[in-house]
Amino acid sequence: MNSSLDPVLTREGWDLLTRLQALPHTTEADQAQLNALLRKEGIEPTLVSALLTQLDLRVHAHTKFGEFANHMIFTRDGLEQATRLNVAAHHAGRFRDSGATYVADLGCGIGSDSLAIAGLGLKTLSVDLNPDAVACATTNLRDFPDSDVLLGNVLDLDIHELADRGVDAIFADPARRTGAKRGSRRLMNPESWSPSLSTVLGWREAIPRVGIKVAPGITYSALPEDACVQWTSVDGSIVEAAVWTGPLAHDGSGRVACVIKGSRTFTLRAIHEAPANAPLIPTPVGKLADYLGEPDDAVIRAGLISTLADQLDAHLISESIAYVSATEATPSEFIRWFKVEDVVTLKPKTISAALRSLGIGRIEVKKRGADIDPATLRRSLKLSGDKDGVVIATRIEGRHRAIIATRVS
Numbered sequence: 001m002n003s004s005l006d007p008v009l010t011r012e013g014w015d016l017l018t019r020l021q022a023l024p025h026t027t028e029a030d031q032a033q034l035n036a037l038l039r040k041e042g043i044e045p046t047l048v049s050a051l052l053t054q055l056d057l058r059v060h061a062h063t064k065f066g067e068f069a070n071h072m073i074f075t076r077d078g079l080e081q082a083t084r085l086n087v088a089a090h091h092a093g094r095f096r097d098s099g100a101t102y103v104a105d106l107g108c109g110i111g112s113d114s115l116a117i118a119g120l121g122l123k124t125l126s127v128d129l130n131p132d133a134v135a136c137a138t139t140n141l142r143d144f145p146d147s148d149v150l151l152g153n154v155l156d157l158d159i160h161e162l163a164d165r166g167v168d169a170i171f172a173d174p175a176r177r178t179g180a181k182r183g184s185r186r187l188m189n190p191e192s193w194s195p196s197l198s199t200v201l202g203w204r205e206a207i208p209r210v211g212i213k214v215a216p217g218i219t220y221s222a223l224p225e226d227a228c229v230q231w232t233s234v235d236g237s238i239v240e241a242a243v244w245t246g247p248l249a250h251d252g253s254g255r256v257a258c259v260i261k262g263s264r265t266f267t268l269r270a271i272h273e274a275p276a277n278a279p280l281i282p283t284p285v286g287k288l289a290d291y292l293g294e295p296d297d298a299v300i301r302a303g304l305i306s307t308l309a310d311q312l313d314a315h316l317i318s319e320s321i322a323y324v325s326a327t328e329a330t331p332s333e334f335i336r337w338f339k340v341e342d343v344v345t346l347k348p349k350t351i352s353a354a355l356r357s358l359g360i361g362r363i364e365v366k367k368r369g370a371d372i373d374p375a376t377l378r379r380s381l382k383l384s385g386d387k388d389g390v391v392i393a394t395r396i397e398g399r400h401r402a403i404i405a406t407r408v409s
Helices: 011-021 028-040 045-071 076-081 085-097 112-119 131-140 159-164 197-205 297-301 305-312 348-358 374-380
Strands: 102-106 123-128 147-151 169-172 210-214 228-234 237-244 254-261 264-269 291-295 324-326 335-345 360-367 387-396 399-407
Touching: 011 045, 028 045, 045 076, 045 085, 076 131, 085 112, 085 169, 085 210, 085 228, 085 237, 085 254, 102 112, 112 123, 112 131, 112 147, 123 131, 131 147, 169 197, 197 210, 228 297, 237 297, 254 297, 264 305, 291 297, 291 305, 297 305, 305 324, 335 348, 335 387, 348 360, 348 374, 348 387, 348 399, 360 374, 374 387
Parallel strands: 102 123, 102 169, 123 147, 169 210, 228 254, 360 387
Antiparallel strands: 210 237, 228 237, 254 264, 291 324, 291 335, 335 399, 387 399
16 A cells, blocks of 8 residues: 555654654744754655644644644545544444444544544444555554554445454445545535445444434435434534434434533434424524524534524524524523624614714624625724624514624623
């Protein structure tokens, strides 16, 4: 197997990387000094470039892996697509709690999920078609003797043979983009993924425990009704959706929102049990009240706004726009609340006047259901004052409006 990472993975390359990791390397000036140092020592330019690339990737990887990044290797695409360590830990916990002992991570990438699963003492078999990904996964799993990494196409695997070898769980991450390096686009139809969603679900005949990363925007009708499908956000941003079947769906079937904030995790399920592929439950629409709420992205994607609104005694302010309103800002980890200060037409002059009257000179612009560019709108406003505020461009009773608000939570 040939990989572009081979220069780094030689004894010389690894020793140099370990040595450089201990030196300052986080700024462009640091990297320039290291470049000059290595060239002065007569290190081959190809190896110098590869080493500096790894140092740069490790710096960026801290947002996903923390200090563990200092001992891992990456590719740019692999790092971008890798599961965050705290999310991978949730995956691993689900496998452990289901009673799994040997997990096949199919489409493993750089091995972040395998790393978390192996960290809980489970055996892993990690498979990927990309030689660079396999090189990363092999290196990143080097401290786990019960973790094997294989270069190959998951479509060529005999799932029944894996079961005979003792594999009792699968985690699959189908390719959801076209293969072109330039002009790559997302594949919206799950049957166009590689492997297709139906193919992966078919593996349950041999191995009932199957987890699948899917596109967060997947249509509910494409989901298996007997699965638990979980949308996960980290610090307010959606990061993934995953389908869990068989014993992995130990918390029951249906759609779930998982919100991770720092070291804390919160989950929201529908009040009334419904299969994962059930249509949305309509949320009542009413007038704008004293507070405006912005549900977490995971809640929105999981189709649980009606459940959250019911808990908070809230309602939508416009059909199909994910803002809710209530007379009280009931604390919840699944929503951000704003106090409504004024409502004006969606015109810069009118908005500027309203902000000045409230003494608001520092603003954040949000939008849903309004065809405006937040940055352009912000630049067009004439601001003065020392208070913080939020301008929310949306529709109210079918008309575009700007809600002037202050943040509550």
